[in-house]
Structures are given as structure tokens and as C-alpha cells.
Amino acid sequence: MGEQNWAGNVDYGAARLLRPTSVEQLQDMVRHAGRVRVVGSRHSFNELVSTPDTLISLAELPFDIEVGADGRTATVPGAATYGAVTAALHAHGLALPALASLPHISVAGACATGTHGSGDGVKGLASAVTAVEFVQADGALETLRRNDPEFAAAVVNLGAIGAVVRVTFDVVPAFDIRQDVYDDVQIGPYGDELLDALGQAYSVSLFSDFGSDRFTMAWLKRKVPSDGFAAPSPTWRGGPLADGARHPVPGQPPLGTTRQSTVGPWHERLPHFRLDVPPSSAGNELQSEFLVPRGQAPAAWRALLQVREVIAPLLQISEVRSIAGEEQWLSPAYARDSVGFHFTWVPDVVGVDLALTVLEPLLAQFDARPHWGKVFVTPVREVAHRYPRIADFAAVVHRRDPEGRFRNRFVEQVIGSHA
Template sequence: MQNKTNRNLSPTGQTNSRLTSLSTGLSDSIITNWAGNIQFTTDKVYFPDTVAEVQELVQKHDKLKVLGSRHCFNRIADSPDYLLSTKRLNKIISLDTQAHTVTVEGGIKYGELAPYLHEHGYALHNLASLPHISVAGSIITATHGSGVGNGNLAVPVQALEMVLADGSISTFSKEKDGDLFNGLVVNLGAVGVITKVTLALEPAYQMQQVVYENLPLAQFTANFQEIVAAGYSVSLFTDWRHNSFTEVWIKSKINNNHNNSVAPAFFGATAATQPLHPIAGVPAENCTEQLGLPGAWYERLPHFKMGFTPSSGVELQSEYFVASHYAVDAIQAIANLGEQISPYLFVSEIRTIAADNLWLSPCYQQPTVAIHFTWKQDWLAVSKLLPLIEKELAPFQARPHWGKLFTMPAEVIATRYEKLDAFKNLALQLDPTGKFRNEYLNQTIF
């Protein structure tokens, strides 16, 4: 264990705090998530600068929850007691050119890490639609991008440094800890504070992005595998108002610096002639470059540019995962709810994710299709729609995204994760008093 510092750490909202407010525009007394639909139930937030400070804070408090970039839409990170933000733990520790790995502090955002990696000739295997999210927050909730061959963002994790409930530092690795490590990576913030992460890398690559408009649903159901495998990463968007996908975003690697040809049609859809936003009618200036223009991997894999706010954030999000062999039937079941869903929806997105062995990953040992909903911020209406969606997806053993909105009860979730009991036992070993657990975790997992 590192030695404690002698600094007088105190949270925001208390007298003589040396720590600043969470971010520009937020008061010390009101803390919200990115979307503004969650107001945290405490104003006491710590912003440690060092791992030693994290240790001191963990030892000091009986209850503590960790904040990442606050992009979750439920109360997974909430606490009535104290919050610890990893915002300032955002450094790149080392780049290992022999092992082809990078070690970073957990609070770094992908949009901050990616340019550094590219400059040094490296890349990550995938990115989420937003580059604004933190590495640690993303991996503990199994955040993902798309691509039939691409696992979620937790898959490249090779090692974790964590501050455990007693304030000690432990390092876990894929090589040393075997299947136990698979239980620790997607941990929902229930086992400790992730201070360092080691990620596997691959050589940097160039990509291009092409968008097609109005893909008939009938073509999708008849040619599902070919469509989702048409690029390195494929996303389909719809508002469920018509029997079609309004947009198909295909992100492809460029080989030998030669652009791939852009076909004018794609399974009945037509190539867009101008950049598009996933939501119809919204300007595309914040979106990553389209129209087949080449660019670095980190400038094409996300849907939105790091330098821009992707939207106002005035939205709600839900997402459900089904095994790929259920995809066509599951999507047709949602399409049948189109008239009920569409008035309250901005857009839905369909993505694919490769199977993995991470215990609480929605893609555990199954190639997966994710059905995502970006809702208008009307929780009363959405709260009534989610049970209908979950009922329609029940035959397909759907798993909800841990960081988004759902109404699925704990007893149902327990049937969808065969390693859930093993994870609970692991969490109880590492945090026997439940220091890092909160109401969300107690109700959903414990």
C-alpha cells in the first residue's frame, strides 16, 4: 500500500473545500448526469489527483461511489453519502511497444487517449459512438461500439489496478488471474476504484465511412448476416415509423491507403449525397466525416466528434442485447410496436458485438445484437413503454444495458447471467461491508 498523503481532503459542498465543482456550469449543490435526467442525491464530491488520495478517501468513508464521465442514465453511480470523481485521474502512464499495450489512469476519456495512440502508430480495436466517455466507466458497464468481429470496450483490458475497500492497492491481470479476471472487469463499480487500466493495442489504421438511406426492413430480415458484416463496424438507425431503416452507417478499414469504392446502392438503400445525423433533420456538423472520406480510426469509429457536444443531452436511453440468432425475430417484434414507440423516440440504433468471456457482459459467450433507444425526455411515457418492450423481448432472453434505463426485475436478470452468483461472491470477498454498493446495485444484483 502506498503511504497516505497529509493533504486535508474534503468534498465539495463543505466548508473550506479545496476541491472545485464537478464541471463548468454545475453548482456545488446540484450534480446531474450528462442527460440531466438524474440528480445525484449528494453534493459531496471528491476530486483526487493521485492514487494515494484515492486510498485515503476509501479508508476514510464507510460508503463511497465512483463517478466517471456521468454518461449513465440510471442511478448506477448514485449515492446519498459521498462520490469520488476520477476526472483528474486521466494520465497516460506508459506505452509498452514490446507487449503492444498502453496503461492509463481510469478517468481518461477515449477521445483524449486515441490521438496519442495514433501518433505513436497504435489503435484500439473499437470505440463507442461517443468518444467523450471515460475508460474505466466504459469497461465496468461493458460499453460497446459495433462490428460482428469486435468485442465490447472491456475486451482489450489486460490488467487493472484497483483501490479496494480497505484502502489497499491490488493489481489483477488476465495472465495471472485467469477466469477470476473475467469476473472483475465488468464490475458495475461494486468491487473498488479502478485507478489504472492496461489495454491491448493493434497497429493504427485508416478508415472511411459511408451512409446509406432507406434500407427496407424486408431486406434486413432476408439478408441480416450480410448487412451487419458489410463493414468493420455497421450501425442501422430507425424511428420505427416505417418498415425501413432510415440510415445505415458502414465504417470500413482502408487497405494500402486506397479508398474502398462506394457503391451507389446497398440492399435497396441509396448512398447519401451529403453528411447526415442519425436523427432526421438534425445538422450533421457534430458527426464524424462521411461520404467515403478517409481518416484515422478514431475519427471514424465514433458517430460524433470529440471536439463537439453530440447533442444537448436532453434525452433518455435504453438498450437491450439478444443473441445474434434471435436478432431478426427480436427486431421484428420491436417493429410491431412501432406506432406505440415512435411518438416518444428520437431514434433507435441496431449494432452487433462479438462474444466474450466477461461474466457480467451482455455478450457473455454469445455473439450479440444490441437494440438501442434514444428517447425524448419523457420518463412517464418511457416508463410505460419499457415493460412492453421487455415483454416482447422476453422470448429472446434479452439483457439490459447496465448503465441505461430498464424496468426488468432482479429475479429476471438473474436468469440471464449464469455467472451472476459467482460475481456476487467475488464482490463480497473484495468488499464484504458493501462500501461500494448502492441502492441500484442492491436492488439489481445483490
């Protein structure tokens, strides 16, 4: 069929793609389609979505936002992009506490893979979810809520429990963020000062091209006025305030980045990129990310710097971010405050895989967990063993979908030895 992911490095291999326009039509499709996988914004970089049978896209289901009567929750379509959802929430004076770098990704897909934003006190996107409504394998429409004993398996779910049609979030009052960028930042010798730097704002992103021990840039996003911050300091960690807009990848034009050195609404500053500009052209990058316990992050970063000659030739940019621990069983930040090391690679599949054969054993000594939707070479079964509740997750999947209608080879490898 030729259906591919956003980067063009994965052909889903599906025999057919279905696009229901109503939940009832989706239920009927699931009952009769055999094995299915749900495809979202296609921003995964591995075989997570692949299937030889049926792909289902929910992008044509109706878009509607329902705000709870108390103004503390909002129910949104699972297939909607975060950019569309956040704009609608902001119009109601509401906000989500965290957003990923890209607003173009789908709500259900981002949550299903454990995607996150940044901040010592900010949990992953799935932690804001209070309920998830999905069509399960028999076509029935089911809802799991936060007080349900199976809920911790239902949001970061790898697409294994069903087709998520609606998600309910906890929301907070809308807030403003000031975003500033500093060039050529020195944070070393990478002991506690790294962790201290990551906690210096509501959200901190440190970028490195592995050309030196210094970070090429630091992006600081501060709440206004609650962080007590109005005017930026002219320097931060030895680096000057940027004299113009920056793109995370040095040398790239900043046309699609969110505005810097200004105050603006949360949904227009927490992401690095703007919704109205498409992300970088398909095929221009691959991505990997590994989360380690926060206390292990300085040692892990020092270890990565020791193999910079392996990383740098294939790297566009690396990003270091802090994530608060969360309760979702398959979240890479499950039960531990974490730091994520993200790598945006050049589109060289063979070269990146070779580099990862060096990086992943190195990071394994720090109990690194790969992002479920990115490129990694460690066997999926081995990765699954790094999750203390994997057997509980597998039990929920088998109970909800005993015939494996929503499973593919990737998911079977995750739960196989824990069935």
C-alpha cells in the same frame, strides 16, 4: 448536493463529491469516506451511480499513457475519456479495435457497464482490457490481470470492486477507416438478410425511426485497405449514397458527427461523434439498449416493428448493431454473439417507462439483456438472473468488499440473491 447525470434525469443524491488529485489521496479518501461510488463521465441514465453518501470523481488524477516495451499494450488512466486516450495512442501509431459512438465517455465507466462498438467480429470495449488497477475497499491498491481467476469480474464490474485508476489494453497497429452513409435502406423481410447486412463491413449501424419497415440510414465503416474497399458503391441495400453529411437523428445538423464519405484514422471514424464537439445538450434525450443472441435478432426486430405505434411517438432514433461475444461475466454479450437494439428517446421519463413496459416483456422472450447504464424497467434482480456467472461475480464482490463500501441499492439488487 445537486449532482446529476449528463441527461439530467437522475439526481445522484450524494452528500459530498470528492476529487482526489493523486492515487495516494484517493486511497486515503476511500479508507475514511464510508460508502462511496465513483462517478465518471456521467453518461449512465439510471441509478447505477447514485448514493446518499460520497461520490468520488477521478477526473483530476494525472493523465499519462504508458506503452508496453513490445508495443502490444498500453496503460491509461481509468478516468480518461476514450477521445483523449485514442488520440494519444494514435500518436504512437497504435489503435484499439473498437470504440463506442461517443468518444466523450470515460474508459473505466464504459468498460464497467459493458459498453460496445459494432461489428460481427468486434467484441465490447472491456474485451481489450488485459489488466485493471484499482483501489479496493480497504484502501489498498490492487491489480487483476487477464490470467487471474477473478479477472472476468473485474472490468465489467458496475463499480462494485473499487475505484479503477488505471487500465491496460491490448493494442494493434493504427489503421484507417472509410465511413459512408446510405439513406432509406431496405433490409427485409428481416430474416437472415438482417444478419447478412450487419456483417457487410468492419462496423455497421442501421438506424430506424420506426416510421416504416425501412431503415432511415446505414452507416458503414470499412477498414482500408484490408476490407478491399476504396470507392463506395452508389447504392447499398436499395438505398442511395448520402449526398452530404448526416446526423443519426433525421433533421439534426451534422456538425458534431465524424466525417463521412472519406477515409480517415480509426479514432476519427469508428465513433459517430467528434470529441471536439460536446454531445447533444443535457436533458435532450434518454437512452435504452437491449442485447439479444445474434440468431434471435431478426425475430426480435420483427416483434419490435409490430409495436411501432408504442415506440415511434417517443423515439428520436433507434440503432441496430452487431457485437461479438465476450468473456466478461457481466457483459450483456457474455458467451454469445449478439445484436443490440438501441433507443434514443425524447426526454419524457414517464412516457419512456410506459413504452418500456411493452418493449421489455416482448424482448424477454428472446433473452434480452439491458445495457447496465441505460434506462430499463425490468427489476434489476430479474435482469441479473440472465447472467450464468452472476453467482461467481457476487462472490468476487463480497470477497473484495465484504462490508459493501462500494455498493449502492442498484448493485445490491444485482448481487443480493446470489450472495
